[in-house]
Amino acid sequence: MSGADGARVIAVEAADGHRYELLARIPAQPRRSLLWLPALGIAARHYLPFAEALAARGIAVFIHEWRGHGSSSLRASRAVDWGYRELLERDIPASEAVIDATLPGLPRVAGGHSLGGQLACCRLALAPAAAGTLWLVGSGAPWWRAFRLRERLWLPLAYRFLPWLADRAGALPGRHIGFGGNEARGLLRDWAATAISGRYAAIGLGDLEPRMAAVDVQVRAALLERDWLAPASSLQYLLSRLPRAQAEVTVLSASALGVPADHFAWMKSPHAIAAWLGS
Helix, strand or coil, X not given: CECCCCXXXXXXXXXXXXXXXXXXXXXXXXXXXXXXXXXXXXXXXHHHHHHHHHHCCCEEEEECCCCCCCCCCCCCCCCCCCCHXXXXXXXXXXXXXXXXXXXXXXXXXXXXXXXXXXXXXXXXXXXXXXXXXXXXXXXXXXXXXXXXXXXXXXXXXXXXXXXXXXXXXXXXXXXXXXXXXXXXXXXXXXXXXXXXXXXXXXXXXXXXXXXXHCCCCEEEEEEECCCXXXXXXXXXXXXXXXXXXXXXXXXXXXXXXXXXXXCCHHHHCCHHHHHHHCC
């Protein structure tokens, strides 16, 4: 069915019964398909302008919905928890299956913003055939040593405080503290473990680094000039986890974007990024 904004809305159910809606912008003659993974705490609908800009360039875009946000049937709480394993082995494969059924045979692109870009890398480690190309926007590893000195002074404390707060509250009250949304305890533990150790691993999945090292894809990464949440050093560290990947990185300024070149403003004016990725 189609939503009021013209996006195609596809009902999806993961293997464990989690239900959500995949938003799609499909041009008349698509030349490739993209599964786009949002940033932490961001609902899929916020990427519709980006999807529209890519669809105008012949890219069929499917915007994934994170468990616990937007159209998801679940909300994180003391009684309902999940981590990277549920996202990587249940939800993302369910979205991939929809794309396979909707547009079989098209070249596949995996991509994401911020945490979405990191989990796109992790998904390719688990399923290398899921895509032959990887697109990243405002994404980088959260490892505390991959940031400037002034962030390194306080980031380790934040990475320990956030999982502690989520454990105490039953879920991270992200909207109240200005970081993420209502986030599951397990998700925060997996994320913080990478942020502190510099290694990608997850409860129930083990160490992902050897499998990430084997991923062989073409990468296009858009770096936002004033993005302190995903600076160049953070992006380069993430790309170093994919040593076989061939990466092309571009740096976008406010003048190129028409909006501030920070972590989120580009979503309101995504045409420059869409033009570069879709070229």
